[in-house]
Structures are given as C-alpha cells and as structure tokens.
Amino acid sequence: MSASQSAVRSRAEAVAVSRTFDWMILFVLFTVVLGGYHIHFMLTGGDWDFWSDWKDRRLWVTVVPIVAITFPAAVQACLWWRYRLPIGATLCVLALLLGEWINRYMNFWGWTYFPINICFPSQLIPGAIILDVVLMLSGSMTLTAVAGGLGWGLIFYPSNWPVIAPLHQPVEYNGMMFTLADLSGYHYVRTGTPEYIRMVEKGTLRTFGKDVAPVSAFFSGFVSVIIYFLWHFFGKWFAGTGFIADDAS
C-alpha cells in the first residue's frame, strides 16, 4: 500500500474507523477538559466549591457559576461551530464533576479523612443542559449567552438546594447557633484554612432581608452572560486550524 492509497477499503471499514476515531477523540477531549477545567475551577472557585460551610446564599451563588461557565462556553464554541454538536457544556461539567469526585473521595476523604458531607462538589449539570439545549435550539451564540448564561446562573442555587438544605438546619452548640454546615467546618479541623479566610455572607444586599439568594443568582447570571461571550470567543480562537495550510488558504 502506498502512502497515497486509502487506509480503508470499504464503506463499512470507513464507518468503523470513523467511530473508533469518535470514541478516541471523545475520550481524549473528556480527559483533557477534565484536567484543564478542574485546575481552572480549583484555582478560581476553590474553597467555595470544596467546603459545605462556604456554600452560602451570597458569594457561593455568585462566584461559582461565573467562574464555571468559562470552559463550557469555550468547548461549546468548538463543538458547535465545527461539528454542530450541542454537548460542549455538558461534556465539560461531566468531566469536571468526575475529576472533582475522584479528588474529593480519594484525597479529601481517603487521604485526609474529611467526611464527604463537608467536601462535596457543587451541582452544575442542570445549568450545562440549559446551555447546550439553548444553543441547539437557537443556533445563536448571542442567545445562548443571554438566555443560556442567565439560566446557568439562575438554576445553580435550586439545583444544589436538595443537597445543601439539610446542612442549613440550625443547631445550638455551647450557647451559640450554628448551621450543620458551620458546625462541620468547626469540628473537622482545617489547620491551613482559618475561619477568617471563609468568604461568606459578606456584601451589601441587606435591603433584601433574608431573600438574597435570588438577587445573587440574577447577578451571577448577568455576569455569566458576559463571561460566556468572552470564553466563547476564546474557544473559537483556540479551536481554529489556521496553522494547517489547506485550512488557512
């Protein structure tokens, strides 16, 4: 077989090779995104995502969706504009959560013995499905940024509430009131993470009384819209193949 001949000799072989190629690329994409997104998210979301006593109704709700919409926007740009595949956001979030769960179970629990109920990751899959479906239905980056990005921010708190609500039950402990999450953070000693590092319940949303989570979620959604645009362009640029001569021409 010369170099100019095809490696496959029938349509069936071509399909089989194409499918093999699909799974290989999907696997590589999944693991590369897992690594990159995970590092990005640990560096930017960090403790808000690590600890249950950081998952508050103001800053966690605000920060996590904003820093988490980055990779989904970028990967969506690549998979949609090149392949019309509306799975970029879901793929990213599934990869991130798999990496996070491996980390939380193997390291946080298996290595340093923090119970999982203090160090579980935030839930992002519902927001990712919204982003992917809005992109598929609209085929528009702008609409996905505005409607999808807003939805991404707004659904974050409700989608996590079934998991964190039990930890927000109040407890009286040695004459002070805690939530169960606060008490976990106090009981399970983090030598390198003093309490004052915890950025929760800070801000100026006092006029909204106790109902600040929706306001925070709206704000998070608005900023997510902007971040979506930015990272969507990053994704488009990064997925370019201008370095290939044929494509460049």
Place this chain on the structure above:
Amino acid sequence: MKIIKDKIASLSFVALLMALTAAMFYTPTASAHGEKSQAAFMRMRTIHWYDLNWSKDEVAVNETVTISGKFHVFGGWPESVDEPDVSFLNIGIPGPVFIRAGSWIGGQLVPRSVALSLGETYDFKVLLKARRPGDWHVHTMMNVQGGGPIIGPGKWVTITGSMSQFVNPIVTLTGKTLDLETYNIGNIYFWHAIWYAVGVAWMWYWAKGPIFIPRQLAVASGKANTLISSGDKKVGIAFLVGTIVANAVLMGTTNEAYPVTTPLQAGTMRGIIPLELPVPSVSVVVDDATYRVPGRAMQMSLTITNNGDSSVRLGEFMTASVRFLEPDVLEDETGYPDDLLAEEGLTVSDNSPLAPGETRSVSVTASDAAWEVYRLADLIYDPDSRFAGLLFFYDEAGNRQMVMVDAPLIPSFI
C-alpha cells in the same frame, strides 16, 4: 566477558527497579507543622503561649483531650505582621484526626475569628475529640489575618481504637438527632448520581451516532443545518423542560422537607475579655542583649527592681515557646514537651533573693541547643534584630509574676 557485563547490567537494572519500588513504598508520616521554619521574630514577638497543659497523652477514639493555658499578645507586635484584629484560635494537627469539640478564649466560645488587643493576656481552652487512631503532634495555633499561622508548642498525643467507631451526635434546634460524621452523605450521592445520569444520557443521545468526521465534513460542505433534526429538537426541549421543572419541584419538596433553615453564621467576634493580671511589682530594664552564635546562648544584662513587699528570684525565661528554667528556683511539673524545655538553661549571675525595694544589675544567660534546633538563632538575620520574651519571677511563697522584655539584640560571632 560479555556474559559478565550483561549480568552486571541486568542486575543493576533489577537493583534500580527495586530501589525505585522501595522509594515508592517508603512514605514516612509528615508530622511536623513547619514551626521551626517560621521566622524567629514571628514566634518571639507575637503570641507567647504559656501555662500550657495537655490533659492526656493517650486517648481512645471518641474520648476527649483538653489543651488549656494562656497566651500573651505581645505589645511590641512587629510592624511587618498585621495586628491581630482578626484572629482565629486554631489547632495544629494533620487534618481532622481529632474534631474540635469546642474552643474558648476568656470563657467565650470562639468558633469564629476574634479581635485581640496588643499587650493583653488571655486564657484559652481547646476541647478535642479523638477520631483517627495514630500518634499525632498537637499544636496550639493562632491564625492572624495578614500575619499567617502563629504556631505554639506541640505535644504528641496517641489515639487508640478504630475510626469506624467514631460518632459525632448532634441534636438540631428542630429536635432531630443525627450523626454529623455521616449525615446527608446518602442524599449527596443520590442527587449527584441522578444528575450525572441525566448528563450522561444527553451525551449518549449525541454520541450514539457519528460525531466528529462526518459532522465536520457536513459543516464544511455547508450542510450544517441538516445535522440537527426536528427529533433532536424535541429531545432537547424535553431535557430543557424536564430540567427546569425537576428543579422547581425539587426546590419545593426540599423546602417542605426542611422548613427551618438558616444562613451560614459568620462575622468577627469582638469584646473578648482578657485576663486581669495584677500589675507586676518587679520592673526590668534590659541594658543590653547579645546572642553568641558559637555558644548558642543569649546573654542579657538586666537591671531588676523589686517594688513589692516580698523578695523575688528569677525562675524562667520563655521565648518562642522555649522555656529556659533556673533549676534552683523552678522545676517543670506540667509535662511540657521535652524538646522545648531547657531545664537547666537559665543562668543568673546573682540570683539570690532580691529584697523589696532593692535594685540589682545581673547578667542572665539563656543557653540550650533549642536556639539552634528551633532555628531561633536565625533571629540575627531578621530585618529588625530584636528579641522578646517573658520573664517569670517567684517570691518566697511561690507566687509568680510575669514581666515582658523586648530589646535590641546584638549577635556575637566570636
């Protein structure tokens, strides 16, 4: 010859593999907390821990240990460290091998950060409940915002038993009894698994057909619009609506299941009450101080005046958690960590009882290997070469007075 060379080569390879394997399996426990690497001035001129007591050296899982004592917030706090306006009484242990069942400063529970005042002395107590078996080095620790962790003395405590026996029962304000060690974990796994399955289902829907090459070819040839069918859109709408409705319903059912929830509790606690210590009747002036590098000894020339009504003797100099004792006056009976105790480390040129009204100039030498072992000698490389510490004087009845000293230090290299 070639056979011998081959044998040597193959044996060397095997030896290399064995060495690598052994290195991988050799994972000694990291038990130190970096206390020796912390700048000497941080340990000497910030928080002075004293009168420390670890209630037990060995406990079973679920039993408690209390660490109690006092700490003095040094009045000459170094400029390069933020003042302790936001501080957290922590504990230096390798992860949650104990749980912190309680911590108090001045009798006030301090689960959150506190404001401390310079020059004041506070009593404290930390209650630890044993969780994970092993030998653990347990340090007192004060975290200061803008200053970092200021670590105090550490002592080894052994935990026996099995971690599987550990329980952490809590009663909520709604009357529910639960074990915080395991509470809600099943719920966390369940919802994460459900949503992960939904995400995988969405991925699978698209991955079951050709993904990359055929779709890329279609897009490149201008047939991108044919790649999303009406069926795809219907499935997408089902996922979208299902996701939104499911979350709305779950929000409602969760609120019904947990009608009483409160926000996370936060905020600095102010107004912590310091100890009301009597004003010392002994006054001390540091005339000069030198640190002799070859001898690992610090020498101070002090002018001591006894303004009280009972004669006193100098019994101890303490700095950076290292206690230098004058053996004729004081013997430690508290079980203080050996490596931080220089039982005969303090020499006073004239330590005969200082009578009321008397003033005396003495030369005091604090010498011990601890200067080197605990890297306190590095003080001479600090940008602000000063030392600080606590002097403890004892009268005839055994009453103790604490006097703070703070002065420039001149190194002596010969």
